[in-house]
Amino acid sequence: MEKVWLKSYPPGVPAEIDVNAYRSLLDLFLQSCHKFADRPAFHNLGTTLTYSDLERLSLDFAAYLQSLGLARGARVAIMSPNLLQYPVAVFGILRAGLVVVNVNPLYTAGELEHQLKDSGAQAIVVIENFAATLQKALPNTPVKHVITTHVGDLVPAPKRWIVNYVVKHVKKMVPAWQIPHAVPFRTALAKGAGRKLTDVPVGHDDIAFLQYTGGTTGVAKGAMLTHRNMIANMLQARAWIGNGLEEGKEIIVTALPLYHIFCLTANGLVFLNLGALSLLITNPRDMAGFIKELKPWRFTFITGVNTLFNGLLNTPGFDALDFSGLKGALGGGAAVQRAVAQRWQQVTGHPLIEAYGLTETSPAVCINPLSSEFNGSIGLPIPSTDVSIRNDANEALPLGQDGEICVRGPQVMKGYWHRPDETAKTITPDGWLRTGDVGNMDPQGYVRITDRKKDMIIVSGFNVYPNEIEGVLAMCPGVLESAVVGIPSEKTGETVKAVIVKKSADLTEQVVIDFCRQHLTNYKVPHVIEFRKELPKTPVGKVLRRELR
Template sequence: MEKVWLKSYPPGVPAEIDMDEFSSLLDVFHQSCAKFPQRPAFCNLGTTLTYAELDAQSRAFAAYLQSLPGLTKGARVAIMMPNLLQYPVALFGVLRAGMVVVNVNPLYTAPELEHQLQDAGAEVIVVVENFAATLQQVVARTPVKHVITTQIGDMVSAPKRWIVNFVVKRVKKMVPAWHIGHAVRFNTVLAKGARLALNEPPLTHDDIAFIQYTGGTTGVAKGAVLSHGNMIANLQQAHAWVGNGLELGKEAVVTALPLYHIFCLTANCLVFMKLGGLNLLITNPRDMRGFVAELKHWHFTAMTGVNTLFNGLLHTPGFEALDFSAMKFALGGGAAVQRAVADRWQQVTGHPLIEAYGLTEASPAVCINPVGSQYNGTIGLPIPSTEISIRNDANQDLGVGQEGELCVRGPQVMKGYWHRPDETAQVLSDDGWLRTGDIAVVDEQGYVRITDRKKDMIIVSGFNVYPNEVEGVVAACPGVLECAVVGVPDERSGEAVKVVVVKKSPELTEQAVIDYCRKNLTGYKIPRIVEFRTELPKTPVGKVLRRELR
């Protein structure tokens, strides 16, 4: 497709990025730590980590990893935690050791965690104690040899650290009992690592930085292999798009989405690292009142989130009274931004909520609306060094105004799925085109509008839910004969999971189905709606017609 979108680019945004500015993510990291040593890099629970402190602590973490027997360059290290100061220390420590980060959702159930650790071949895991009981159930059946545990307040200075950890564990009782005999404490790791030598291996664009897990057509979570080159590309693309009005060493971004999610990892952690900016880490954004209370302390300049997050803030007392005078942009992604939310956001904050689009397999950004533009119902324009193509089922390139599957090519597109060549071949062509599974149309100005999803994936508050996975769980529930899962519109989460069940046992209830799912699925995957039918609509060969259920 001709790059019609280039004529709509804002002034100062280049058509192509400079891939050679950085040799690896560590190059970005080291340059920022050298330029901004005393600037705050991350803040959480009232404690701030400067770039110099992040440099020292991540170095200690890396040295400790290198001292572990059998760990070499390319070893996979899982990180299982919400937004805490420990996260960037571990993240950059893993990369500095020449190893690969495997981000893990801390809300995973035991079967989900076991699958991911086995699939990635993770030999080390860093886990917050709150979730150690889940790990305890499965660790013996995984390749994990080394467990590093941390408490919520471990990087807060004493005596507040002791108070936070006591309240979390003893008062709020948020830490289920656990025992993993060979576990080592995070602060012990930093103390030991500080006394050890570090040999940072040379890294190139081709080295793997992340194995970032996502679902797929089979419903089995699989790891997108994202190289240092992929991540640098997307960092450079995003910075080129939003960076014109941003100042080095003076920006503060609200980081409420989890850093283990690819959106926040790139847009917040990495882009603002390059800028010498501050990430304001929100550990529990579901506590909206606490979230708003935290925002009162800051003159933040940017915020990222999903539609449900912005909508939740708008409905929280005190949000309207915040000082938005320093804000330069708010960026919505992960799921479609609703017009009602965007309009209300503009009214309350005085700044537009711009919509972006991406996917894990593209590190993630593909399209973004121009900063400062009004809500238009599109996902924006393809970002620099990105090609898009609208294609039909015969893989023919369609023109402007024609509807088809959105395909993407650019330096941010993954190398493939980890150890899954068949799955990779289904979405990634030999010449680098990624099939997104989304149906889209491009207008004459180059703006892209998503009209439908070719895949059956459901997006709940920005997280992917795959019907086959949920169906597999529900089908195992006693009393279920058949089932099918679809997404239905939901004002709060964008979409909700609905399961249609044919009973085997007349005694089966909605609550029994939900309770069974709660034992086997992460919260956002649990069906919100259970409907019973006598039969499911099917094709002549017996395939369930989900579109009819929708």
């Protein structure tokens, strides 16, 4: 196939990466820890871990896990927001030759039970704020070992005692729980410190992460992401954004949860490889608190989703932050809206770049050049990545024609854990991953998403894509956030409904409809408007259209 996108590559970006540059994620991790030993790696709750701290603590945790008798390839779950314990646990699990199962801390007991059973997890690290949920799920799972941690466990005393006391007794954020034989995280580290780690041979084909996806569309499935998948995507993303970034000098804002694949690879691996300092934001939904945490820092990079950037822009004090060091802002996980990108540029003086990926691709597939203005596309296929627009018969379509976006490259998952049927539906015999996204590619190689197949609304036989309408609504004065879904209509089969969160109290249905009529053909104009105080979202900030439907 002709890779038309290569002619649009920024200077210095290679067409291919060498996935054999690292033998495993452990190789990558240890090289960074030794190269940047004295540099700060992660900062949270006023405490900074250096790369040598991270290497030592992860070694202690790995040795403790091995002392439990966990065999090579055993699954260990982590249920935690962005705290210093998270990278220590992740790299400790990997160093012990085990597989990380990332768990959303906001799961219900039923969702947690499903994931622990499905993955066959034998151990779990859980922040005690969610231990009550684990307690309910535990009896029906294969989990034998529970390691619990307090929010401030890696903060030095006496501040650690104060933080943990306030979280538990003042803010009352820890529901009562009781799990016999649970081991405190600090105890696990202390026990591991006295043990020798046994080297476990781990290679490219070994699974590094079981990353669950599809929970909003049915039963969650575990994408098997190998060491090769994750190394490849780290190298692909680094090759793309590396120009202009300096090793050992970057400061990245890590507000998205590290248990989410976008942040895990972009912030957790790419910037680790660069020797950057990662500012861990534990609760980005507290926008005022988030901005207060950013105030002392001259940060150089930030990743997020559209709702996060929109939220920052609409919070007092954000425009007063120091953006003089900012080199890039990368949006993914959901479509970046033009109105948000334009306002971001006005406030910060830097473009908000849209990227595209999936859990199944580790995740990056396409990224816009960092220097580009907002163009409404998801960017160009990154190095060593093929993108093809295909019909339902798996035939490639001409440039400019809408079809399903299909991806092939070293970042494509091994398959779904214990789901060969689902794997066969998603990955074609010749290696193309069907994304479920509808879009097209222009002659320069830029890819545009029209929408998710399942989210498309059909009005009188015409295809209507919610992303397009939400982009228009984002420009409407008085609209803070919106989501568009199809609802049944006797007249047209389906009609368009817009669910809106107001920025201005005097916004009315008629104002919204009149505004849309100026920008959209009649069948795309929402005929039903509902105002709400908030939209249902995933923890990462993706709007759950399915719940609205």
